[in-house]
Amino acid sequence: MKNNFIQRAVTGVLFVVILVGCILYSPLSFGILFTIISALSMHELGHLVNRSGEVAVNKTITALSGAYLFLALMGFCTSAADARIFLPYLALLLYLMITELYLKKKNPIGNWAYSTLSQLYVALPFALLNVLAFRNTPEASSVTYNPILPLSIFVFIWLSDTGAYCVGSLIGKRRLFERISPKKSWEGSIGGGVFSIASSFAFAHFFDFMSMWQWAGLAVVVVIFGTWGDLTESLMKRQLGIKDSGNILPGHGGMLDRFDSALMAIPAAVVYLYVLTMFK
Numbered sequence: 001m002k003n004n005f006i007q008r009a010v011t012g013v014l015f016v017v018i019l020v021g022c023i024l025y026s027p028l029s030f031g032i033l034f035t036i037i038s039a040l041s042m043h044e045l046g047h048l049v050n051r052s053g054e055v056a057v058n059k060t061i062t063a064l065s066g067a068y069l070f071l072a073l074m075g076f077c078t079s080a081a082d083a084r085i086f087l088p089y090l091a092l093l094l095y096l097m098i099t100e101l102y103l104k105k106k107n108p109i110g111n112w113a114y115s116t117l118s119q120l121y122v123a124l125p126f127a128l129l130n131v132l133a134f135r136n137t138p139e140a141s142s143v144t145y146n147p148i149l150p151l152s153i154f155v156f157i158w159l160s161d162t163g164a165y166c167v168g169s170l171i172g173k174r175r176l177f178e179r180i181s182p183k184k185s186w187e188g189s190i191g192g193g194v195f196s197i198a199s200s201f202a203f204a205h206f207f208d209f210m211s212m213w214q215w216a217g218l219a220v221v222v223v224i225f226g227t228w229g230d231l232t233e234s235l236m237k238r239q240l241g242i243k244d245s246g247n248i249l250p251g252h253g254g255m256l257d258r259f260d261s262a263l264m265a266i267p268a269a270v271v272y273l274y275v276l277t278m279f280k
Contacts, residue, residue, distance in 0.1 A: 011249050015258065019154060027145045030133060031074050035067045038126040041255040042066035044246045045118050048256075052240060055110040058096060062115055065092040066123035073127040077134040078143050093119070122256075125266040129153075132270065148207050152200075152215075153269055156222040157261045159199050160192035167191025176227075181234045184227075193223040214276060221272045222265045229264030233257070 022033040046059035069089050075081035096115045100108040132149040168188020176184040200219035204212035233256055237245065246254020256263075 015249065016158075020151065023147045023151045023154075027078070027133070030145075030147065030150075031071065034126055034129055035070050037255060037259070038070045038123060039063040039067040040248065041122050041126070041259060042118055044248070044254050044256055045122055046114075048236075048240055048242065048245060049114045051242075055107050055114050056105050057111055057114050057118070058099070061092060061096055062118050065089060065096075065119065066126070068092065069119070069123045069127045070130070074130045074134075077130040121263060125263045126259075128266050128270050132266070132273070146209075148203070149269075149273075152203055152218065153222055153262060153265055155199060155203075156196040156219050157226045157265060159195040160223045160226060161261070162192070163195030164188035164192030177231055180231050180238060184231075189223075189227060193220065196220075196223050210276075217276075218269060218272060221268050225268035226261035226265040229261040232264065233260035 019033070022029040040063070042065070043059050043063040046057040046062050049055050049057055050059070072081075072085045072089055075085050076083065097112060100111055105111060129150050132153070133145060133147060134143050135146050164184070165188065168183070168185045168191065172185030172187045174186040175182065176186050176189055196219040197216050200215040201212060204210065204215040210218070233245070237243065244253030245256035248254055249258060
């Protein structure tokens with residue numbers, strides 16, 4: 001147990017250092033990191049669903065499409081390319097659909113369904129990080145890299161998870177969603193939310209491009225949708241009969257285990273921030 005704790009601690013620290021470092025260092029390191037994460041996560045999801053024997057998703061093409069979508073949206077958000085950059089991505093999607101006509105697999109509809117799910121569930125959320133990271137500033141007539149917004153999503157999620165664990169372990173009694181995740185409690189979830197909202201005030205103090213209440217609202221959105229993201233992956237793993245999505249991160253499971261909350265929190269944060277611009 002001691003060795004497992006040390007393994008989890010070392011992996012966790014390295015994971016946070018690499019993620020935070022790459023986001024803060026430069027747009028290039030940000031892009032490289034999340035291109036790799038997108039591809040690995042897509043490949044992992046394909047491996048999981050293929051294990052059932054009921055479907056046969058093309059893991060290589062889905063991983064390639066996830067990586068390309070991230071890079072394409074990055075190019076589009078930075079004004080390095082126009083909408084034509086998405087044409088190869090559309091070609092990959094058409095390839096996944098058309099090849100099922102010729103491969104004579106036993107469940108082509110299932111293959112289509114899971115291939116499409118991987119795009120919506122994994123590839124699109126990671127790609128949308130670019131919408132948070134790159135902002136068009138009309139006054140400067142340029143696109144600027146703002147690492148704080150994507151970083152804040154992960155900070156809010158980490159603090160929510162930590163707060164939920166601590167508070168839930170101490171006073172957690174009422175089950176949040178017992179059918180899917182028996183260990184989660186309402187008390188823990190509320191406690192995690194308080195941790196995240198408290199950290200949003202620190203973000204507001206040091207990064208005043210949003211007001212204190214806008215930062216607090218973002219934290220609330222991330223906590224709520226991050227919890228749903230966690231539960232969604234728990235439901236998927238329960239359906240597939242597995243404990244962890246993979247073993248690429250020793251002591252922490254797979255990529256989907258580490259980013260499950262973010263897969264719903266990121267799109268929700270994008271919607272929230274666009275709604276804010278509507279009322280300016």
